[in-house]
Amino acid sequence: MRTKVGNQVMDEEKIMLVSKALEEIRIAILENSRLSEVFFEDFETDRNIGKVFVGIIENKVPSLEAFFVNIGLGKNGFLRYKDASGDPNNYKKGDKILVQVKKDGGIRKGPQLSMNVSIPGKYLVYIPNSSDNLGISRRITQEKERQRLRNLAKKILNENESLIFRTNSYGIEEQEALKELQELREKYNQIKEKMGNLKAPNIVYQESDFLGYILRERLDSQTKKVITDDKKSFKKLKKSLKDFDLNPRIEFEKGDIFKIYRIYDQLNEIFDKKIELNGGGTITIDSTEALTAIDVDSAGNLEGKNVEETSYITNIEAAKEIVRQLKLRNIGGMIVVDFIDMKDSSHRKEVIDVIREESKKDKSRVKVLGFTNMGLLELIRKRTTQPLDTNVFSRCPVCHGTGKIIAPSLIYGRLVKEIQSLIKEIKKEKVKNLELNVYHNLSGYLTTSVINELEKELKVQIEVNFNWQNPNSYNIKYKK
Known part of the structure; x- marks a missing residue:
């Protein structure tokens, strides 16, 4: 199946887009023509994980x-x-x-x-000073292969060392694994040597190449194409991908590929609180520091023979989209989902199965705790970096992130009371003019008749300017 996006015909496959704006590299991953993950070099370099x-x-x-x-x-x-x-x-x-x-x-x-330092490579994650931390990627599911890797670890590891086999290590030969392990050992020795020569506090080790890091962490056998709009990146990709056993097609495309493949449009959509589902339902995402609450609504979904079937169809579609949104927005911690009520226990089980299956695409571990007695599904997603929206958006200096401002009627009432309390001071200071600077939402309250009444009461001329930037406050000035 092929999907047309703008003037582009896109296969239903995983594609990596590498775009460059000024000196910043931006990387987007598309799965079935839909944005799956996005990385910005300036945001990533600000992160300290690893x-x-x-x-x-x-x-x-x-x-x-x-x-x-x-x-x-x-x-x-x-x-x-x-x-x-x-x-x-x-x-x-x-x-x-x-x-x-x-x-x-x-x-x-x-x-x-x-203090348990780990050094990542293409196939392995090296863990020095540890002998009980052998791990194998959960994406390697065949028990025979998992056992082979356990046996391989015993052959190549020294005492008080351990490692994690990454997904790319599937089928790795002993010689290749040992070669990378020795390279990672050398990196760790360099870190220890550097530590001895540096004054604290100081940085000792970090990933030097953003593009190389993303390729190592996100490139897999499902990636069919890597497309770039930057000639330097194109040359670098051709050289870098020689070190990978994977063989995606590398293409150069003129123009802004983030625009061509609708990345900007999809980025705008992911910060919406409410997400429209193709079937007519909706999901609403509310995140706080403690947890994320997600509500599923059938809305305009009319599929199904009865309420139970309509709820089931909407919930299955919502489950897939919820897992995608968690990964795309990098939402972590406790997540509570209020699915549409389903009486059939087999339907609830299928929703959980869908979430578990879709979560296999996520690099971060997602644990499904199950439905509570109140019918809420509880999830926990491990997250080591901040959610995407904390990098893209700044906290509003007015509402401080609440998304709410004080009702204009309350501000108006407070303003009038304060003006009336100034009568004695106005007379004492012989003030003849008052200047009121207010937010424009008070225009329906501070009408000509209201101003006339206040002028009579105070015996001053009042000038009103609707130019104040903060809807939660105002400014009063005396003019003699």
Whole structure:
């Protein structure tokens, strides 16, 4: 099946778009012609996940079972005792330690740290100073292959070392695995050597190449094409992809491919609170710092022979879109979904099965806790970086992120009361003119007749300007 987008005919497959605007690289991943993930170089470089620092312990807080560590980012990092190397009692305030950022901080919190450093490669993630952390990608599902990789790890690992086999390691030979492991060991040795020569706090290690990082983390066997609108990126892609066993087609296309493939349009859609489903239903997403609540509504969906079937059809479509939105918006933590009520238990099970199946496409682990007694589905999605909207949008200085302002009637009432309270001062200071600067939503309240009444009461001339930028306040000026 092929889908036409603008003047482009697109196959129903996974495509990676690499675009360049000025010096910034932007990468979008399309699955079945729909935006699946998007990455901006300037946002990614601001993230600290995976970076290794030499830090100083600023505080040791036994009640929290944690250390606060200065790594030079303004906010101290949070290092739990369980993420420290060895006995926490061996560390004290002022100690210089090597830490890695495991989770980026937020507006109020510093980053979450660990002393158990891991170094990622194309096939492996190397974990020094650990002998009990062998892992295999959950996307490698064949038990025979998983057992082969376990046996391979025993052959190539030294004592007190461990590793994680990534999805790309499926079918890897011993020689190739050992070669990359040795390269990762050398990287770690360089980190330790650099640590000894640096004053704390300081950064010791970070990914140097944004494009290479995204290729390593997101390129897989489902990626059929990589398209770029930048000639330098095209040459770099041809060279970089030689190091991968995968063989996607690399194409250069003139113009802004983010415009050609409707990435801008789809980006606008993902920040909408309400999302329209193809079948006529809707989902509404409300995110807070603590959790995300999602409501499913059948709205204009008239499919199905009865209410139960209509609810089931809408919920299945919504389940697929919800998983896509969680990944696209990078929503994490506790998620509660209020699906349309279904009496048939087999239908509820199918909704859960769809979410689990769709979540296999997500690099972040999604855990389905199940339906509560109130019929709400609970999910937990692991997230190590901030949601996409926190990078794209700034908090409104007026409503402070609530999306609400004070009703104009309340502001008007407060303004009139304040003006009336100034009568004595106006007489004392012999004020002849008042200038009121207010937000334009008070234009229906501060009418000519109202102003005339206030002028008679105060015995002053009143000038009203609807030029004030903050709807929650106003400004009163005296003119003698």
